[in-house]
Amino acid sequence: MEQEQPKKVRSEFIFFAWRNAKLRIGVSILLVFIVFAVVGPFLVKYDPYEYSGPMGAPPSREHWFGTTIFGQDVFSQFALGTRSTLTVGLLGGCIGTMVGILVGLLGGYRGGMLDEFLNVITNIILIIPTLAVLIIIAAYLEVRGILTQSLFIGLTAWPWAARAIRAQTFSLRVREFVDLARITGRSSLRIVLTEIAPNMMSYLLLVFILQFGGAVLNAATLDFIGLGPTKGVSLGLIMNNAVLWAALQLGMWWWLLPPGATIAAIVGALYITNVGLDEIFNPKLREM
C-alpha cells in the first residue's frame, strides 16, 4: 500500500484539476479559440481585404459576420486575426517568460552585485509604461511583422515575472537540498537547472499564462492605435479600422463587437485558468 503513494500524489492532482470548475471552464474556452485559430482560416471564403460583398452589410448567410464599410468580409478578417493575435500572445508570452526566468534565476541564485544590478534594471523597466516605449519603437519601424511585435512586447513585459521568479529563487536557494547538491560538487548551472527550476515549474506555468494574457492585451492596444503589423490582420487592427471608419457612428456592431469580445474571452479564459491552477498547486486555496 505504501508503494502506491507516488501514484496517489499524481492522481490527487488530477482529482483536484478535474474538480476545479475554473480550470475546466478556462481551458475549454481556450481550446475552442485555439482550434478556431488553427481551423478557422481554412473555412474562409474571401481574402480579408478583398472587396467581396455589399458595403456595410449586417451578418448574413454569405457573410457570417457581415461586411466592412468597404465590403470586406469581417469573418475572414476575424478568423485570420484570431490566429495572429494568439500567435503574438504565445510568442510574446514565451519571450517575456524566458527573459523573466533568465533574469530572475540569475539574480536570485547568484545574489551580490549582479543581483543588485539586475534588480535596479528590473525596477526601472517596471516603472516605465510599457506601452509608451512600444509606441515609440513601433512608430519608427518601417516594417512591422508579427514576429517583431512579439519580440518587443516580450522584451518589455518581463520585469514583473523576473521579480517574482527572483523572489522564488531566493527562497529556494537557501533550502538545504541546494546546499546538499553543492557539497556533492554540482556546478551552479546544473543546480539551477536540476534543483531549483523543477521546483518552480508550476509557478513558471502561472507566470507564462499571465504573460500570455498581457501580450494579447498589449498587442491589441498597439494595433488599435495603428502600430500593429503593417501587413496582415489582427483583432486589434479590425477594431482600429472600425473606429477610424466610423463604425460606431454608423452602428455597425458586427464590425465592432466580435474582435474585442474574442480578446476579452481569450484573456479572461487565461486568467480563470490561472486562478484554477493556482488553487490546485496551492493547497491553501483549495476549498474543502
Add this chain to the structure above:
Amino acid sequence: MGRYLGRKLLIYALTFFLAVTIDWMIPRFMPGDPVSLMIARIGTRPEAAEVLRGYFIQAFGLDVPLWQQYLNFWKALFQGDLGVSIWLYPQPVIKIIQRAIPYDLFILLPAILLSWFAGNHVGALAARARWLDNTLLPVGYLLTATPYMWLAILLAWSLGNVAGVFPIAGAYSFSIRPHLSLRFILDLLHHWFLPFLSLFLVMFGGWAIGMRNMIIYEMESDYSRYLEALGTPQKLIRKYAFRNAMLPQITGLALQLGGIVAGAVATEVVFAYPGIGYIILNAVQNQDYFLLQGCFLFIIIGVLLANFLIDIVYVIVDPRTRLGMTGE
C-alpha cells in the same frame, strides 16, 4: 524612512535618465534613416523635400557629433523645447501637450481614485458575502480581461449609439465654445462620462479581485487567528485585515500605472477625447515623430511623479517603512 525614499528617488532618477536616452536613441539607431523616411512619407515635391530635409537635420541636430547631439537634447529638454509638431505645424510640441494634459487629468484622476476606492470596498465585502463573491469574481475577471478600447466601444455603441443617451466623440459639443458657464460644464461632464466609465470599470475589476484575495489572505494570517482565539468580534478583525490588505493595493497602484496609461490612450482614441492618447493617434497617423517623443516623455514624467506620490502615501500608512525595517 529617508533610506527608503532615497532609494526610490535614485531609481526614479535612473528611470528618467534611461527614458530620455531611449527617446533620444530610437530615431538615431533604429534601422533606416528617419529623415528620409519622414520626407518620403510626407511625400512633397522635390524642392520642398530638400527644405524639409535641411529642417529635419537641424531639428534633430544631426549635423554635430553624437555626444553633442545627446547633450543638446538634454539642454533643449530643460528649456521645455521638445521640437515643433509636423501634424500641427508650426505649433511647438510642448504647447500641444499642455493643451491635452487637463483632459487627461480630468479623466484619469477620478477614474483611478474612484475605481481604487470602490474596488477595494466591494472586494472587501465580497470576501465575506458568498453570493457577492460568486458574482463578483467572474465579473471582475471578465472586466480585467477586457481590452480597454473594447469596453469603450461597447459602451459607446450601447449607451451612445443604440440608446443615444451619451455623446460618443469629443470633449464637448462642436456647437459650444469653451467658456465658464453651467451649460458648458454640463456638456463637458456629459462627454466625460462614458470615457470615464469605461476606464473605471476595467480598473474596478482588478482592484476588487485584488482586494478580495488579499483580505482572505490577511484573515488567515497569524494576527487574525490570535484575535479570533481571543473572541474578538469579526468587525475588528475585518477592520485590521482591510487596513493591512490596503498596503499591497497601494503598491499595486504604482505597478498598474503603466497599464492605466495604456488604457487611457486606447479609451481616448475610441471617444476622440482630446487627451494625450488622441494626440498619439494623430501623431502616429501623421508621422509626427517629435510629437510622439514629447508624449512619451510626458507620460514618463507623469508616471514617475505618480509613483513618488504613492511612495509618500505608503510611508505614511505603513509603519514598517517608516522605521526603516523593509528595503523594498
Add this chain to the structure above:
Amino acid sequence: MLSLERVTKVYRLGAFGLQKLIAVRDVSFEIGEREIVSLIGESGSGKSTIGKLILRLTPITSGTIRFEGTDVSTLNGLSLKEYYRRVQGVFQDPFASFNPIFKADRVFRMVRDEFYPQVGMREWNEKVEGALRAVGLNPPDVLNKFPHQLSGGQLQRFLVARALLLDIRLLIADEIISMLDASTRVDVLNLLADLKARGLSILFITHDLSLGYYISERAIILYRGRIAEMGPTDKIYNRPLHPYTEMLMESVPRLDRKWEEEGRIERKAALTGSVPGGCVYADRCPKAMDICTREEPELKEAETGHFVACWAR
C-alpha cells in the same frame, strides 16, 4: 585534521551591501582524528555559519581553514570535489534537505554521477544498500520513496548514509536532530558515535547542551560569533569559566536538578541585549568590570586544554 585560524565572516546587508553583520569573528580551533567536537551556541551565535564556511557554502572573509594542511579556500574544480569526497555535511531540516519533487534516493544517484560514474549499477546498488544498513535502515523500506513518505529520523540517516558512500573523514552535523522527535533523536545521536568508532571525526553543531554532553569529548561555546570558552566537555559543563557558559548551564532545563534549587539568575540580564564595544557579553555579564566594556578579551588557556575569553579569569 581540520584547523580554523582566526576565521572571520562578515555578511553584507542592505542596499548595495552597505551594512555589515559580523557573524563569526577571529575563531580558531582544531578538530583532531576520531574526535567529536560540539559547537554550542544560541541563535545568532554564528555556529551554523562556521559549518557553512567549512563546507565552502559561503566564502570566508578573512582567516584560513585548513584540511590536512591544505588551505580550503584555494580549492576549486577537481580539488574541491576531492575535498567533498572527504568532508561532508548533514543539515538541520531533514525535509528541506530533499528536493520534494524527486524520490529520496536521488541523493545517492547524484553522488554516483559526480564521484563514481565508472562504477557499475549493480555494484553501486550494493554499496548503497550497505551504507543504508550501516546507518540502521532496512533498504527495501526506504528505497524508491518520496521524502514525505519517510520520517525525519529516516531521512537524516539517509543523509548520513549518503556521506558514507564517499571516503569521508569529517562530517559536519549541523543541528541534525533538533527537528526530530524525542523518541528518534537519541538513535541518530548514537549513530554519530558509531561513525566515530569507524574512524570519522565529527563537528556536532547544536544549541542543546545536554546533547553536546552526551556525544562529544570537546566542546566550544560560541557567543555572538566569538568563542567564549573551549575545552573538554566535562570540564566545561561541570566547572564553566566564562560567565556566559555559567548562565547557560543554569538556564538549560535539566532532568537532574530543578531551576529553583540554584540561585535564580538575575532575570534582567537575560532579557536585555545591545551591542557595545569591548567584550560582547559585557552588557549581560554580572561580573563585568571596567575593562570589559573597553577591550575585547583574547582566548587564553586557563588550564590544560581549557580556553576561555574573559577578563575575569
Add this chain to the structure above:
Amino acid sequence: MLQVENLTVYYKTIRGYVQALEKATFTLADGEIMGLAGESGCGKTTLGHSLIYLRPPMNYIGGRVVLDGQELPIWDMEKMQEFRYRHISLIPQYAMNALNPTRKIGKMIAELLESRGVSYSEILPELKRRLDLVQLTQDVLKMYPIELSGGMKQRMVMVISTLLNPSLLIADEITSALDVSTQKAVCEMLVEFRDRGFVKSTIIITHDISILYQIADSIMVMYAGQLSEKAPTEVVFQDPRHPYTRMLIGSLPKVGVRYQEERLRGIPGSPPQLLNPPPGCRFRDRCPVAFGRCTEVPPFLEISPGHSVACWRAF
C-alpha cells in the same frame, strides 16, 4: 477546574477523517500547571486548540468540556465567543506574529479590550504593572510590533492573553523559538502568573519534556491521538507506568550522561497513520510488552490518586 470527558475531535480531509483526538478524559485542578507532551502529530495541539477555538478543518465529534462548573459549547464558534479570553485564553505557537504589524501595541490592546466590552483606561494601571513584571518598559505600548525583539513579543503576548485573568490558559509551544536563557525567563513568568492568580490553571503544550520537569505540576503524555498517562511531574519521572512514557523519558539525554557510559535507546518504529488507525492501543506496534489484550482500547484509568494510565499492563 477543568473537566474534559470523552472529547473526540477529527480533522476532515479529502480522504476521510484524521482521528487526531480520541476520547480524551481528564481533569485539571485549580492552580495546576499541566504539561501536555508527545511527539509531533500526536494530537496535543488539537486538544489544546479544541478547548478554545475549534474551527474547520477540525470537527467536533463528541465529548464534554466543563470549566468551573459550566459546560463549554466548544462545537459552536459563536457561543464560545463569550468564554474566549475571559475564561479561556491562548498563547499561540506563532506568538512572534500574533500582533497586528500596522497597529501600535497599546492601541491594538485598547481596541481588543473595547471590542470585548472592557474599558482600556480602567485596566491600564494593571497592564502597566504586568509589563513591569515581565520586564517590559511601558514604552512598548507606543511601539509597533516590528520594533520588539522575538522575546519581547513573546512576553507581550503573554501579558495580553492573561490580561482578563482567565481561568484556563493554554500555552502552545511557547518556548520552542527561544534561546535557552530567554526560555527560562519565560517559563518562570508562567509560574509567576499562576502564583499571582492571573490565571487559575495552565496547560503547557510542548515537545520539550525537560521544560515540563522544571515548571509543570503534572504531565499528561499523548500518543497518536490518545491519552497515555497523566501524573504529577515527579511520578512521571520516577514511576512512569505506560511503556511509551517510560521509553520516552529513557531516551532523553541528560547532562551527566555520555554515550560511552550509558547508551540511551530511542523507540523503534513510527506512530501509526491517524487516517485509519489500527484498533486497540495505538502504541501496540512499537510496544515491547504488548500482548493479546492490547487489541482492545485500554481505558484511561486512575491507578493511584492523580495518576491515570491507559495500558492493560498497568492495571
